[in-house]
Amino acid sequence: MSQTDARRQPARSLARNPVDMTVEVLAARTGVSVRNIRAYQTAGLIPPPRLRGRLGLYDSEHQGKLELIRDLRQQGFRLDAIKDMLENTPEGAWSEYALISELFSTTFFTVESPARKHIAEMAANWGATATPEQRERLSRNGLYRRVGDTDEFEILSPALERIGVQLAELKVPLDTVLDLQDTLIAHTRAIAQAYVQQVFLAQIKGLALQAHRGEGGTVRRTLPELGAMEELKALFERLRPLAIGSISAAFPVVLQQEFDRAVSEELKRRP
Secondary structure, eight states, X not given: OOHHHHHHHHHHHHHHSOOOBOHHHHHHHHOOOHHHHHHHHHTTSSOOOEEETTEEEBOHHHHHHHHHHHHHXXXXXXXXHHXXXXXXXXXXXXXXXXXXXXXXXXXXXXXXXOEEEEHHHHHGGGTSOOOHHHHHHHHHSSSEEEOTTSSEEEESOHHHHHHHHHHHHTTOOHHHHHHHHHHHHHHHHHHHHHHIIIIIHHHHHHHHHHHTBOGGGXXXXXXXXXXXXXXXXXXXXXXXXXXXXXXXXXXXXXXXXXXXXXXXXXXXXXO
16 A cells, blocks of 8 residues: 555545544544534534434544644634635535545645754844744744744744845844744735635535536535546646745735835935
């Protein structure tokens, strides 16, 4: 069995053989807390469990839907946007999402391997000691992950960190670099969300609809063929560099326009 097949197998067996789970088991399988599962249920994002006496039981469709919610939340989507997506996806399609989640790992879109550095080493580029506020900004901006309770961070984009070092060499203050990173993350996240929702999820929804619609528009509950899944993966592999490349292609043009506009406005202010 290949590595891809080995990764895919749990989702396929889960989709074909629904298993009743307590909320604690569902939380353990998805990494979503019991509190959040119940909050999503109250918000109408997932249906209520089937009751056996006073015991609530969840199945594989709950798990697939919850995995999608978890992944979208990690990408920065708001709950109202996620609810809208879920309402436009056919019932019973969540086994496909579980399968797709297995097929496209958490590193599918990344192009670099993370690096680790101590906060003192990073701040040393500015000849300073990082303040508690700067540590907190690194922890929440999405490009760095604190390693446990230590002052060591996992750098998710070493290339961007190297750009920060070069800015330090140009005497750009650390707080300014952090401001630039926050702005960069906010805008690129918005672009990423647009690509995910309008392109990638649109393709997945099409696959789910195809898998759940039989002849004459009747609904059937089967998994998509493996060939269709491989075709989807090949499509995503072609879309990935286009999505990434579109940002680097557009930015120089926009940068020049904004520079020209800013200089023009400054000249107008002069007597």
